[in-house]
Amino acid sequence: MRRTVLATTLLMLGTLVFDASSQLIGSEDGSSTAADKACQSLNETFPEIVSFPGSEQFADDVEHWTVSSQQNATCSVEPRDTSDVSAIMKLIGRPDIRAPFAVKSGGHSFNPGFSSTPGVQISLARLTDLVYDETQGTVTIGMGLTWTQVYEQLEPLGVMVTGGRINGVGVGGFSLGGGFSWKTNQYGLTIDTIVAHEVVLPSGQQVNVTNATEPDLFFALKGGLNNFGIVTKITLETHNQSLVYGGALTYSSGNLSQVNSAVSDFSQNNTDPKAQMVVTYVYTHNEVVALVFIFYDGPTPPAGIFDSLLAIPTVASEVKTQTFVNFVSTFVQVEQPVTGPFGDTQHVIPIVQYTQPLLDEMATQVQAFGANLTAQNNGSTVVVGAAPELFLNPFSHSRGGAYPHPPSREVTPAATYISYQTDPNLPFAAQSTKHALFVSELKQLSYNIQARAVSEGVSRWDDILYPNYALADSPLELLYGSNLERCKALAAKYDPQRVMSLTGGFYLGN
Ligand SMILES: Cc1cc2nc3c(=O)[nH]c(=O)nc-3n(C[C@H](O)[C@H](O)[C@H](O)COP(=O)(O)OP(=O)(O)OC[C@H]3O[C@@H](n4cnc5c(N)ncnc54)[C@H](O)[C@@H]3O)c2cc1C
Ligand SMILES: *[C@@H]1O[C@H](CO)[C@@H](O)[C@H](O)[C@H]1NC(C)=O
Ligand SMILES: *[C@@H]1O[C@H](CO)[C@@H](O)[C@H](O)[C@H]1NC(C)=O
Ligand SMILES: *[C@@H]1O[C@H](CO)[C@@H](O)[C@H](O)[C@H]1NC(C)=O
Ligand SMILES: *[C@@H]1O[C@H](CO)[C@@H](O)[C@H](O)[C@H]1NC(C)=O
Ligand SMILES: *[C@@H]1O[C@H](CO)[C@@H](O)[C@H](O)[C@H]1NC(C)=O
Numbered sequence: 098m099r100r101t102v103l104a105t106t107l108l109m110l111g112t113l114v115f116d117a118s119s120q121l122i123g124s125e126d127g128s129s130t131a132a133d134k135a136c137q138s139l140n141e142t143f144p145e146i147v148s149f150p151g152s153e154q155f156a157d158d159v160e161h162w163t164v165s166s167q168q169n170a171t172c173s174v175e176p177r178d179t180s181d182v183s184a185i186m187k188l189i190g191r192p193d194i195r196a197p198f199a200v201k202s203g204g205h206s207f208n209p210g211f212s213s214t215p216g217v218q219i220s221l222a223r224l225t226d227l228v229y230d231e232t233q234g235t236v237t238i239g240m241g242l243t244w245t246q247v248y249e250q251l252e253p254l255g256v257m258v259t260g261g262r263i264n265g266v267g268v269g270g271f272s273l274g275g276g277f278s279w280k281t282n283q284y285g286l287t288i289d290t291i292v293a294h295e296v297v298l299p300s301g302q303q304v305n306v307t308n309a310t311e312p313d314l315f316f317a318l319k320g321g322l323n324n325f326g327i328v329t330k331i332t333l334e335t336h337n338q339s340l341v342y343g344g345a346l347t348y349s350s351g352n353l354s355q356v357n358s359a360v361s362d363f364s365q366n367n368t369d370p371k372a373q374m375v376v377t378y379v380y381t382h383n384e385v386v387a388l389v390f391i392f393y394d395g396p397t398p399p400a401g402i403f404d405s406l407l408a409i410p411t412v413a414s415e416v417k418t419q420t421f422v423n424f425v426s427t428f429v430q431v432e433q434p435v436t437g438p439f440g441d442t443q444h445v446i447p448i449v450q451y452t453q454p455l456l457d458e459m460a461t462q463v464q465a466f467g468a469n470l471t472a473q474n475n476g477s478t479v480v481v482g483a484a485p486e487l488f489l490n491p492f493s494h495s496r497g498g499a500y501p502h503p504p505s506r507e508v509t510p511a512a513t514y515i516s517y518q519t520d521p522n523l524p525f526a527a528q529s530t531k532h533a534l535f536v537s538e539l540k541q542l543s544y545n546i547q548a549r550a551v552s553e554g555v556s557r558w559d560d561i562l563y564p565n566y567a568l569a570d571s572p573l574e575l576l577y578g579s580n581l582e583r584c585k586a587l588a589a590k591y592d593p594q595r596v597m598s599l600t601g602g603f604y605l606g607n
């Protein structure tokens with residue numbers, strides 16, 4: 098039975114998988130000379146920062162949060178500063194080389210090939226400068242830092258920035274795609290708090306970008322991801338930080354309808370921008386549990402905000418008053434529910450508000466897909482999740498940018514995901530085939546949930562998808578909306594040689 102379902106799905110996917118892998122093999126064959134040539138040249142120019150398979154540095158450079166986003170590059174390089182990045186870009190894009198490459202910051206991309214490559218892996222791990230300017234109320238940070246590393250340095254100074262919510266996420270991809278933060282209700286997305294970028298264009302030219310000096314690039318880099326070169330530093334606004342209140346609450350399946358009632362109440366009635374909630378319905382060990390992260394940006398929440406939720410019996414509760422760094426660090430385990438090496442695929446449903454029937458449907462869909470995929474996978478663990486993120490007027494601080502997030506349509510991301518056990522030594526082509534199966538299931542799960550949201554009037558089929566969560570084949574129209582033509586024109590202007598077509602991502606150059 099299981100084999101039949103699997104075999105049928107594989108047959109349906111057959112053409113796609115064949116095409117994808119032949120393209121992959123084709124490009125690996127066709128470009129192996131380019132990658133070898135680039136790696137030889139890089140090794141001659143920068144022997145001290147280039148690595149090859151087998152070395153520890155190489156292993157670190159290609160490592161990703163999820164195994165399915167990991168690939169065996171030809172070589173890796175760790176630029177020490179902006180000039181190194183510039184020299185590397187010039188070499189990779191040389192007309193006689195044009196090697197496939199990838200840029201990795203925190204390596205948390207869910208899409209295979211977005212920050213991995215069979216060619217030159219550029220790891221920004223050494224770009225870790227952090228300079229706090231107390232007078233301006235800003236901090237300039239290197240794109241190789243993780244948000245937790247930034248928070249750990251800012252906390253003793255009494256200030257914080259609008260960054261990642263969970264341990265380990267990189268500053269790079271996060272801040273070029275949007276950035277939904279615990280601070281978003283109060284200050285906007287991360288891109289709304291960026292006042293300057295330092296970027297190396299695809300040509301290798303270094304540019305300091307502010308709204309005053311480079312308005313086009315300033316717009317483009319706020320959502321344009323890796324289309325406009327490699328960003329080496331960003332300058333962000335800081336805000337004073339006190340102790341915070343919050344943590345994770347876990348509820349068993351029998352209590353979900355009470356939880357959903359409390360969550361929809363919060364979604365529709367909360368008016369305090371310091372309060373936030375992320376709910377995750379997770380299918381694991383044959384049942385759906387709800388993990389609810391609550392956050393209040395102050396030592397104690399005013400009475401009422403979380404009371405109905407806190408009154409429901411929990412399986413586990415880790416809510417307390419604590420430092421911001423402590424709070425963010427507690428989320429490591431819950432986001433990595435599969436022990437051992439795992440593959441992971443994620444997508445997003447754009448939703449403006451959460452009703453109880455919609456939350457119930459999310460849990461029901463997660464249950465159905467979790468049970469089926471577990472049955473199909475022969476006892477190997479599969480985790481299925483859907484995660485509403487409850488913000489309050491998150492786009493009211495919007496300052497524009499390539500990622501459309503107007504106050505007139507505040508679509509927030511509900512993530513859907515599937516995690517599965519896998520073998521890190523599987524060849525990339527075999528891993529891709531396995532991954533494609535889960536991607537196809539994830540699309541169906543997301544479609545089912547969005548259909549319900551659309552029928553409830555809280556989502557539209559043409560609502561913008563958050564690019565940091567969206568699957569790799571999401572249409573550009575759904576990522577950039579009415580900004581798409583301007584974004585494409587800017588990509589043509591800043592990358593006339595189409596150097597960024599040599600890397601993965603939501604490419605604007607076609
Ligand atoms: C555990 C976990 C928690 C998360 N939490 C949140 C959250 O709270 N809020 C949220 O909004 N998102 C969140 N995300 C999604 C996150 O924003 C994306 O996964 C993002 O891509 C991560 O950035 P990264 O630098 O770690 O990834 P990478 O894989 O290193 O990069 C992602 C993409 O950005 C490009 N890129 C990276 N750095 C640069 C650079 N300096 N210049 C040009 N291009 C660059 C890469 O080439 C790649 O295409 C989370 C993801 C995970 C896995
Ligand atoms: C890289 O360069 C060093 C010399 O600096 C050389 O010893 C090494 O063999 C080169 N590596 C490769 C894979 O070419
Ligand atoms: C990575 O590539 C190197 C060189 O081609 C090869 O020796 C090694 O076996 C590969 N590793 C994996 C995990 O595929
Ligand atoms: C960008 O700004 C930095 C810091 O002020 C400066 O060192 C650098 O030279 C500037 N780069 C360009 C290309 O102007
Ligand atoms: C932030 O803290 C500093 C130092 O304690 C203080 O001088 C300043 O007024 C505070 N700013 C705000 C907006 O609270
Ligand atoms: C609610 O959760 C508690 C704690 O996990 C559990 O003991 C109880 O049985 C649950 N209620 C139902 C109806 O399942």
Ligand SMILES: *[C@@H]1O[C@H](CO)[C@@H](O)[C@H](O)[C@H]1NC(C)=O
Nearest residue numbers: 358361362363365366452453
């Ligand atoms: C919002 O609050 C009002 C007033 O307390 C209440 O009647 C309503 O049920 C709440 N909404 C939800 C979805 O719980």
Ligand SMILES: *[C@@H]1O[C@H](CO)[C@@H](O)[C@H](O)[C@H]1NC(C)=O
Nearest residue numbers: 102462465466467468469470
């Ligand atoms: C689960 O599997 C059954 C039997 O194959 C099928 O009828 C049903 O549609 C599947 N449900 C989901 C959510 O995939």
Ligand SMILES: *[C@@H]1O[C@H](CO)[C@@H](O)[C@H](O)[C@H]1NC(C)=O
Nearest residue numbers: 099100103473474475476477
């Ligand atoms: C499922 O289990 C059987 C029996 O142990 C094994 O032969 C088969 O390879 C497994 N299939 C998968 C996909 O793991």
Ligand SMILES: *[C@@H]1O[C@H](CO)[C@@H](O)[C@H](O)[C@H]1NC(C)=O
Nearest residue numbers: 308309312315495496497498
């Ligand atoms: C950039 O400058 C323009 C023109 O002065 C202004 O309209 C716009 O709001 C500014 N954008 C940001 C993000 O500050």
